[in-house]
Amino acid sequence: MMKEINLARIDLNLLVLFAIVFDERHVGRAAEKLNLSPSAVSHGLKRLRRLLNDPLFLRMPKGVVPTVRAIELREPVSDVLARIGEIVSTAEAFDPSTSRRRFTIGAPDGVSAVLLPPLLNELQLSAPHIDLGVRQLLPPNRARGLQTAWEPVLDELEAGTLDVAIAPLQSVPARFTRAMLYEESFVVVTRAGHGYPKDPSLDRYCEMQHIVVSLTGDSYGMFDDYLTALGRSRRVALTVPNFMQAMLTLSGTDFVTAVPRRLAETHAGRLDLEIAEIPLARPRDQILAVATKAAMMDRGVDWLFGVVEKTGRRC
Numbered sequence: 001m002m003k004e005i006n007l008a009r010i011d012l013n014l015l016v017l018f019a020i021v022f023d024e025r026h027v028g029r030a031a032e033k034l035n036l037s038p039s040a041v042s043h044g045l046k047r048l049r050r051l052l053n054d055p056l057f058l059r060m061p062k063g064v065v066p067t068v069r070a071i072e073l074r075e076p077v078s079d080v081l082a083r084i085g086e087i088v089s090t091a092e093a094f095d096p097s098t099s100r101r102r103f104t105i106g107a108p109d110g111v112s113a114v115l116l117p118p119l120l121n122e123l124q125l126s127a128p129h130i131d132l133g134v135r136q137l138l139p140p141n142r143a144r145g146l147q148t149a150w151e152p153v154l155d156e157l158e159a160g161t162l163d164v165a166i167a168p169l170q171s172v173p174a175r176f177t178r179a180m181l182y183e184e185s186f187v188v189v190t191r192a193g194h195g196y197p198k199d200p201s202l203d204r205y206c207e208m209q210h211i212v213v214s215l216t217g218d219s220y221g222m223f224d225d226y227l228t229a230l231g232r233s234r235r236v237a238l239t240v241p242n243f244m245q246a247m248l249t250l251s252g253t254d255f256v257t258a259v260p261r262r263l264a265e266t267h268a269g270r271l272d273l274e275i276a277e278i279p280l281a282r283p284r285d286q287i288l289a290v291a292t293k294a295a296m297m298d299r300g301v302d303w304l305f306g307v308v309e310k311t312g313r314r315c
Contacts, residue, residue: 012084014051015077017044022074023159024064078175082294094299096127103304105129106153107134107166109242110260111287113267115166115181119311126307136242137167138215149222157292164303164308168285176303177296181312183284186222186258188276189268191250197276202232205279209237211246211257223258226280241281262315 020043021030029052030037030200057064065073094101107115112134123130153165154172172178188205190196196204196251217275219236227233237255240246244259247264250273265277291306295301 006214007313011047012155014044014048015081017041018048018056018070019077019080019081020146021045021057021064022066022070022157023128025065029063053190077173078292078294085294085297089243094303096130096303098129099299099300100129100131102131102133103163103300104133104135104161105164105166105304105308106137106138106156106162108260109111109244110184110263111166113244114260114262114315115308115312116173118314121299122307122311135162136215137165138213138241140216146247149260153290157290160295163291163295164305165290166287166308166312167290169288169290170286172288172290175293177291179289179305179309180313181287181289181309182262182315184287185261185284186203186264186278187261187264188256189247189250189255189259189264189273190256192257192274194274196256197274200279202230202279205256206234208234208256210234210255211238211249211255212236212242213237213243213257213259214248215241221258221273223278223280223282228284247273290300 017030017034020033021027023031024030027041027045028038031041034041036044045057052069054069055067056070057066065247081309093258104113116134120132123132137150137153140152150167150169153162153167153169154176157165157176168180169178188196188200196208205229206227210221212219214221217239219238219239224234226295235274238249240249241264243257243259247259247267248271249255250257251271261275264273267273268275291301291305296305
């Protein structure tokens with residue numbers, strides 16, 4: 001027979017503490033996020049350890065690491081907190097026409113530059129007082145494989161620094177909600193009158209001086225793996241932190257750069273640029289809107305996700 005548990009003796013704040021420490025992997029950072037002192041967090045962890053009969057987190061030189069038991073508990077605890085959030089949120093009405101909330105969306109600028117204008121038009125009509133923060137997202141240095149490259153985005157969603165992310169993810173764990181917005185491919189962009197679009201061969205592609213988009217200045221781009229597999233290479237003459245700057249830099253140079261097709265088609269005319277196909281076989285990217293299921297219990301986030309999905313599918 002299952003042992004009866006006195007729920008009145010359990011402080012649900014301890015579950016919140018557990019989730020934050022698990023995500024931050026550091027008692028000090030968790031304390032800052034919870035607006036508590038490190039000693040208060042440590043005291044809470046002691047209570048959790050007695051309650052769950054497990055060390056839960058082991059101290060390391062640069063923070064803490066979860067035990068096997070803690071890893072097993074992370075998803076059930078998230079589900080419990082999400083259900084509690086759902087119950088509480090039912091008492092808080094959300095009306096987009098009058099709400100003055102601020103939401104944060106993360107996306108590569110190749111996505112946000114295309115999606116943001118129609119999204120802002122929609123918000124102006126249906127939610128004129130809603131404010132947005134848009135974060136630039138790009139993969140870390142020399143990330144290998146599309147899924148691995150964008151996995152840090154999921155960490156940011158779970159940490160609560162983003163409400164909704166829009167990125168070329170291939171799949172997401174069950175604790176996330178996803179919606180496919182559109183498919184995207186990349187093209188080569190040059191200044192008008194450049195010779196490359198007339199002969200967009202692999203040989204010419206490898207001869208060109210390339211601009212690679214990288215937040216960190218890493219010169220290894222998404223197409224270098226494909227070139228290496230063919231025994232080829234290219235010269236990366238310049239790195240810049242976003243796609244728009246890459247296109248603006250092309251004027252007056254012989255550089256070339258690869259950017260999302262929709263972005264290129266939207267701005268090539270006014271920037272006096274030409275578009276050519278990339279001579280490499282690369283599958284299209286699926287651009288997904290993603291949020292945690294816990295966040296979607298918030299009626300405001302659920303509404304925003306729906307607006308992003310509707311707008312993205314029209315792009």
